[in-house]
Amino acid sequence: MRLKFFFSMLAAAAIALTGCNKQTELEINYGKSGTVQGKVTIFKDNGTSEVAAGVKVFAKVPYEELITDAPDDITGDKIFEAKTDNNGIYKFEMPVIDGTTSSFNLYTENKEIDGKFYYGTASADRPTTPNATVFQNIDMFSKEMDETVYTISGKVLISGSTAASGFTVEAKKSNSSEKTFTTTTNSNGEYTFQLPKGWEGNITITVPAQTVGEKEYGEETTSSITDGKVADITVSEN
Structure with a gap:
């Protein structure tokens, strides 16, 4: 009898726990x-x-x-x-x-x-x-x-002061036709590239011309960036 009661209580506890998990999902x-x-x-x-x-x-x-x-x-x-x-x-x-x-x-x-x-x-x-x-x-x-990856990071600023959130940034080996890496700045205007083996050397970082929101911005480029360096770029509205 005690064993039956124990398993009944265990089943009830399991049902209650399942209900809590489901409720957590519903609260989202x-x-x-x-x-x-x-x-x-x-x-x-x-x-x-x-x-x-x-x-x-x-x-x-x-x-x-x-x-x-x-x-x-x-x-x-x-x-x-x-x-x-x-x-x-x-x-x-x-x-x-x-x-x-x-x-x-x-x-x-x-x-x-x-x-x-x-x-x-x-x-x-x-x-x-x-x-x-x-x-x-x-x-x-x-x-x-x-x-063997290495990192290049930086920040994109509008007119040198405002964080440029949601901007596309490109990384490419200088004077090379190899593939371009792309990423997007976060809410603080920050970006990070983790570049693979074989990309050692000078890297060109470009913020291409683009429209963000309803505003248009011109292309800006910085070159000769190497492993671990910070490359901050300022863009201007056209």
Whole structure:
């Protein structure tokens, strides 16, 4: 009899726990959402590259950053999942909490090519207003290449003072026809490139001419940037 009572109580506790998890999901306000999207590219060890079609991309965000007035004891992460299309494009719909800004981690599944496993990671800012779109590309490398990447970072400023958020930035080997890497500035105007093995030397960083919001900006370029250097660029409205 006691054993039967024990299992009855255990079943009741399991049902209650399941209900709590479901309630946590329901409290996330998907009525206000923005979009996180980008392109995933595979950079092979032989120097070629290809779009990462059909690759799963994951975003990991703590529940406490997704729920309005979240209780202090809430724990765990919400994992968003998307799959790239034939052009390597992924897209998430992500809840927005007005006035809340934070970054989150993006990562891909492992993809085997010619006996080697490729994967990619990145960091992105969450959309801060409903219907806003955040762009973040992800580059996939093999483990061998990932261990030899080096970093160039910087900030894009409008007229030398205002952070240029959502601007496209390009990195290319100086005086070379090799592939151009692209990324997008975060809400503070900051960008980071992690460049693979074989890219040692002088790098040209370019903010191409583009329209952001309803304003047009001209192209700006800085060259002779090397490993670990910071390259800040000022753009001006046309």
